[in-house]
Amino acid sequence: xxxxxxxxxxxxxxxxxxxxxxxxxxxxxxxxxxxxxxxxxxxxxxxxxxxxxxxxxxxxxxxxxxxxxxxxxxxxxxxxxxxxxxxxxxxxxxxxxxxxxxxxxxxxxxxxxxxxxxxxxxxxxxxxxxxxxxxxxxxxxxxxxxxxxxxxxxxxxxxxxxxxxxxxxxxxxxxxxx
Ligand SMILES: [Fe+2]
Ligand SMILES: [Fe+2]
Numbered sequence: 685x686x687x688x689x690x691x692x693x694x695x696x697x698x699x700x701x702x703x704x705x706x707x708x709x710x711x712x713x714x715x716x717x718x719x720x721x722x723x724x725x726x727x728x729x730x731x732x733x734x735x736x737x738x739x740x741x742x743x744x745x746x747x748x749x750x751x752x753x754x755x756x757x758x759x760x761x762x763x764x765x766x767x768x769x770x771x772x773x774x775x776x777x778x779x780x781x782x783x784x785x786x787x788x789x790x791x792x793x794x795x796x797x798x799x800x801x802x803x804x805x806x807x808x809x810x811x812x813x814x815x816x817x818x819x820x821x822x823x824x825x826x827x828x829x830x831x832x833x834x835x836x837x838x839x840x841x842x843x844x845x846x847x848x849x850x851x852x853x854x855x856x857x858x859x860x861x862x
Contacts, residue, residue: 701825701833704747707740708818715811730794733810737791741784744821746859748777751832754855758848759832763839769831776824783820787813 714736718729756770790810836845 699833700747701829704744704825705822707743708814708821711737711740711814712818715807715814718807718811734791734794737810737814738788741788741791744784745781748781749859750852750855751828752777754851755832755836755848758851759835762844763835766831766835769827773824773828773832776820776827780817780820780824783813783817787817 711733714729714733718733752774756774759766760770787810790806790813794806794810836848840848
């Protein structure tokens with residue numbers, strides 16, 4: 685039920701950072717079902733793994749985009765000491781994007797195949813890619829929490845926090861990203 689899962693993420697009251705981790709946990713959960721559940725539901729799990737990896741991958745790409753276009757530039761102006769941390773976070777985004785796009789390409793190739801070895805190879809590659817991405821993304825979220833998100837809460841004035849929320853909302857409206 686990918687649609688329901690996506691809706692659950694949209695409607696949650698979680699912070700953006702918590703959502704980021706939830707997205708990856710959802711992908712990992714589906715991939716482990718694919719590996720360890722019986723052959724009975726294999727075709728269904730395969731389709732679900734493919735669809736959810738691609739749609740949640742898009743969610744993450746949008747999230748990086750929103751941080752680079754709105755959150756980071758706003759903080760560079762209002763909390764200039766964050767500049768070195770922001771450069772590191774942007775460099776991490778570049779690596780994360782490459783990993784994520786490669787994961788999405790693998791997911792895109794995932795269909796029931798006659799050649800079992802080829803199919804198992806793709807599932808293996810997808811699982812390894814997701815574990816690796818989760819590890820890097822968790823570190824990235826921890827760094828963001830200790831730097832940019834901490835500054836939003838403790839160093840921006842109330843009116844600045846409201847302005848930033850407004851800019852983020854506007855950006856999400858333009859990009860169709862909720
Ligand atoms: Fe983030
Ligand atoms: Fe980020």
